């Protein structure tokens with residue numbers, strides 16, 4: 001079952017039960033002034049959002065995984081919400097270089113664990129996968145979600161969640177992996193585009 005919510009994820013999380021999700025794999029805003037329709041991606045908002053998001057997402061999820069965003073946020077994360085584990089997302093060369101942020105690799109913060117699944121801790125998924133625009137500034141590669149989702153087949157009726165669904169990449173990947181899924185997106189336009197993307201994806205699969 002796929003459930004999509006056009007809401008603030010903090011509101012949705014508050015109504016959820018402890019550990020009802022097996023894996024919350026998500027891609028929060030980065031706090032780098034990226035231009036989104038609704039959300040103001042400044043640093044202060046990032047701290048405020050993370051203070052509410054991390055404890056609630058940990059409570060409802062057996063395992064929570066999300067990118068650390070940029071290197072200068074790691075100290076704050078470790079001081080306030082130390083993760084249980086770090087994984088390394090190896091993106092390959094994205095063709096750009098910068099001093100702050102992560103170019104060719106990025107830590108993924110991991111809270112909790114799934115006793116049924118063993119994960120390697122290096123994920124090699126190119127960030128240069130040909131991605132559509134989907135009217136969104138930063139869609140993730142489907143293979144990023146796929147890398148995790150394919151490993152959940154040892155869990156009966158596995159349930160996944162993406163609290164920052166954006167263009168709906170996780171929704172179509174959850175569909176392809178036959179997983180129960182909750183996707184949440186604040187912005188109405190992104191939400192509608194993601195819903196349409198999912199619908200078209202499901203229809204295409206029916207035709208072929």
Ligand SMILES: C[S@@+](CC[C@H](N)C(=O)[O-])C[C@H]1O[C@@H](n2cnc3c(N)ncnc32)[C@H](O)[C@@H]1O
Pocket residue numbers: 007008009010027028029030036037038039136138139140141163164165166167168169170184185186187190
């Ligand atoms: C980094 S993008 C996610 C991109 C997504 N992984 C994809 O593949 O398209 C973060 C998203 O979080 C949304 N967002 C920001 N605050 C939110 C909140 N409180 N609840 C739900 N979504 C939120 C933004 O509108 C944005 O689309």
